[in-house]
Amino acid sequence: MGIFAHQNADPDAIASVVGLKHILKQYFPNAKFTLFAHSISTISKKLLLTGNEVFQSDSVPNDLDVIFICDANNIQQLGNISLNDFTSQKKPIIVIDHHEEIEKPDEIAHSIINVETSTAEMIGKMYKELEIVLEPKIATFLLTGILFDTRRFIYRTASTFDTVQFLIHSGGNYDEALTILQKEPSDxxxxxxxxxxxxxxxxxxxxxxxxxxxxxxxxxxxxxxxxxxxxxxxxxxxxxxxxxxxxxxxxxxxxxxxxxxxxxxxxxxxxxxxxxxxxxxxxxxxxxxxxxxxxxxxxxxxxxxxxxxxxxxxxxx
Ligand SMILES: [Mn+2]
Missing domain, CATH: 3.10.310.40 (Diaminopimelate Epimerase; Chain A, domain 1)
Known part of the structure; x- marks a missing residue:
């Protein structure tokens, strides 16, 4: 299975890809997962340093049976990569995203699109609703994604604080998430x-x-x-x-x-x-x-x- 973030992947994209991988692992313990991001933002690189998740950036493996896309709703946003081999075989692409969808591109088989603050919040809710054990490290990833996309809660919905509380109860480290996002701009x-x-x-x-x-x-x-x-x-x-x-x-x-x-x-x-x-x-x-x-x-x-x-x-x- 391939799980893709959009190009110049921000912390929300990275966190949701990592979060989704661990959900899928519960259902498909023997599956092989490849995480993919064409490019990764500076701040997301800082986030990745706190865990052991490896993202590929160049070659897409040709043995994928299904592709998930997180935090984007079309393949163009994945960057300069070719999925022609994959799409020509009519293998499924599944989107999980919080951006407004105007129309569903043909190559997308299924999509879960909710108007939420972030894809990380959607993934956090999946853990809660599916009652899947959430590792503290993943909870911190998801907190970072939510904090980033909400711009520290300038944007939020009625459920955002519930999700955040759930992530903290699961062992997510709020202070660590804040520290990851602190960044002095370069000159x-x-x-x-x-x-x-x-x-x-x-x-x-x-x-x-x-x-x-x-x-x-x-x-x-x-x-x-x-x-x-x-x-x-x-x-x-x-x-x-x-x-x-x-x-x-x-x-x-x-x-x-x-x-x-x-x-x-x-x-x-x-x-x-x-x-x-x-x-x-x-x-x-x-x-x-x-x-x-x-x-x-x-x-x-x-x-x-x-x-x-x-x-x-x-x-x-
Ligand atoms: Mn996002």
């Missing part, structure tokens, strides 16, 4: 954020403040920072190479609710216009695409164009 990240902030285009629409800018990397960090500075809606374009465009979007809950919009849905609409992929949830989303034909070279022009496109979509709501 390059700080400078990139400051530079990106200085060239921000600010647009006011009613009571909403739009902040649009570009940066070479650290786009999600800058988008979050812009919300911290007072933006209602922040969009950051990153152009890491000639043909690669990434957009990170963040908003306040007030913005999303006031405009009756989910950034995940908005990302889907905008990404389709560029023949790229996009998704996310209510207040955080991302878009990836390759250079479309007849596309402005000047990044400020692209940012202006994105502002116009998104304003149009939001006003249509």
């Amino acid at each position: 390059s990240e700080k400078i990139a954020r400051l530079k990106g902030a200085t060239r921000t285009i600010i647009h006011k629409e009613g009571t909403d403040i739009y902040a649009f800018t570009h940066i070479s990397s650290y786009e999600s960090s800058l988008a979050r920072a812009l919300i911290g500075l007072g933006a209602s809606f922040a969009v950051v374009l990153a152009v890491p190479s000639d043909n690669e465009y990434r957009i990170s979007m963040r908003s306040t809950k007030t913005f999303a609710e006031g405009n009756k919009i989910s950034l995940g849905a908005l990302a889907k609409v905008i990404s389709a216009k560029f023949e790229g992929t996009g998704g996310g949830h209510q207040t955080a989303a991302g878009i990836n695409f390759k250079k479309p034909k007849e596309f402005p070279k000047d990044k400020n022009e692209i940012v202006q164009m994105l502002l116009k496109m998104m304003l149009k979509e939001i006003k249509q709501k």
